[in-house]
Amino acid sequence: MWKKLKALHTWNGWIITFLFVSGILLFLPAARGILAPVRVGLKQIHIGVGIASVIVLLLYLPYLRKHYKSRKQTGKRLNLITVIVFILIWTVSGLILTFERSVTAQMAESALFVHDLFTWIGLPIILYHSISRLSWVRKQQAPLIQTEEADGKLKIPLSRRGFIQMVAGTAFVVFIGPSFFKWLKQLMDDGGQSLKSVIANDRNQMTPPPTPLPASSPPKGGGYEGDFRIYTVTEIPEFTNENWSFTIDGLVDNPLTYKWEEFVKLKRKVQVSDFHCVTGWSVKKVTYEGIPLKKILEEAGVQRVAKYVKFYSGDGVYTDALTLDQAAMDDVMVAMLMDGELIPSDYGGPVRLIVPRMYAYKAVKWLVRIELIDSPHLGYWQVRGYDTDAWVRK
Incomplete structure (x- = not known):
């Protein structure tokens, strides 16, 4: 059972990582020209992998009761449920956007808002968790930094795994944070200010x-x-x-x-x-x-x-x-x-x-x-x- 659970963690980690990278590439306006020859194909792959992520998550369900029954595992169970909820919401909103022509404009706009919102809020958390669960990262336990005082009582270790997690967390703050706040500002700004700002910067x-x-x-x-x-x-x-x-x-x-x-x-x-x-x-x-x-x-x-x-x-x-x-x-x-x-x-x-x-x-x-x-x-x-x-x- 443990081997199967670890395999699911690994697959889920790689899938979420791919969805993160491809989703950001599809979102970034500056990347549209560079990726134009492959953008439609990348979008289709993104959709397909998103659907596959639901299948992987459904395979977790038997372990919610078998493996996470004890109080010690309550936090892990809640964590897994959170991940499942986020990915299901991404999938439903993503499918609505995929079949945008078959739904109303209001439904499409609501799906886009939900997809964006849960991406900016949930993706850093889930991606961080997924990266930490990758088998390669989990093996990186050898200490990189280890300091001791003269009396030998104080010890501050930093393992390779901890270092990778620290770098991932820093990357989220540096790269994703500004994009999130920019998106949030656009959402909260009224249209008049937005248009006036664009006019002021007219080339x-x-x-x-x-x-x-x-x-x-x-x-x-x-x-x-x-x-x-x-x-x-x-x-x-x-x-x-x-x-x-x-x-x-x-x-x-x-x-x-x-x-x-x-x-x-x-x-x-x-x-x-x-x-x-x-x-x-x-x-x-x-x-x-x-x-x-x-x-x-x-x-x-x-x-x-x-x-x-x-x-x-x-x-x-x-x-x-x-x-x-x-x-x-x-x-x-x-x-x-x-x-x-x-x-x-x-x-x-x-x-x-x-x-x-x-x-x-x-x-x-x-x-x-x-x-x-x-x-x-x-x-x-x-x-x-x-x-x-x-x-x-x-």
Whole structure:
């Protein structure tokens, strides 16, 4: 029995360690670009290993009564029950996020909150416990530090195992602590402060700024009541009047190129729509102001042979595409303002695409070019495993 229990401890330790590392890599915005070629595969493996962790934990159940009956083992039993509860909560919330399209937006957001919360609170405790239970760590008993006073009465040993546990605890404080408090601060900050902070750090220098239409103010939600997460697969580009232009070309009768001074004079409209990320979070009732995409395409004159609309990001890397029918939807917009403010660089400004009925990876940030083409185009995330049609809960 002891051998089986030790084997379960070892397996559980390695599984939790893998889930910790892969989960952090999937979470970190800075890692999205680096891991882009393998990110979808890593996510699937993370989900599979998470399910496997439940199977391993279920194998513990017979030992809860057989091995942990005595009072001396009560603490261990409670510890094991805590671990089981945490992993079951991670699994349930993770499965909801995996099948995000099949649930309501509120359920997905609640699952994301619970998954994050129990990760930040429980993972350091469980990972520390798991590392200490690994057979390799448990064998590290030889003392590294051993001091004695002259009379031989005082002895302070530090075993290799103790050293590893001390390093693990320090790592949690140094690396995980700041991330937790950053996440907590984002959770507690109201959206208005969050948006104002992003605007204050805007990398773009575009003049003159567009004057918001009356319908854009006061804003009805968005950045003032919600909280955007900033994801990017490249360094965030910076634009000025000198290096920014907007082009519509390809299979059109009238190719167009605008400089900023010309672009801000184009007729705009205001719409209020929700913003959905495929990872499970949403921002409700964002007030956007910009030019309906179909109006831009009408101005350029789409040729009959054109079938798709391809979008280029100013980062020089990211692209995506819509069919002509999708591009003609009334709420697809080339947006310049969000909640009455010029869209800042962190949120994809000065101009970005908005496709409310699709997940946000279709809404190309830092939009600088639209090309009409006659064959399908797989965008940045599609070639890496994402769906081409990104309908929200359809």
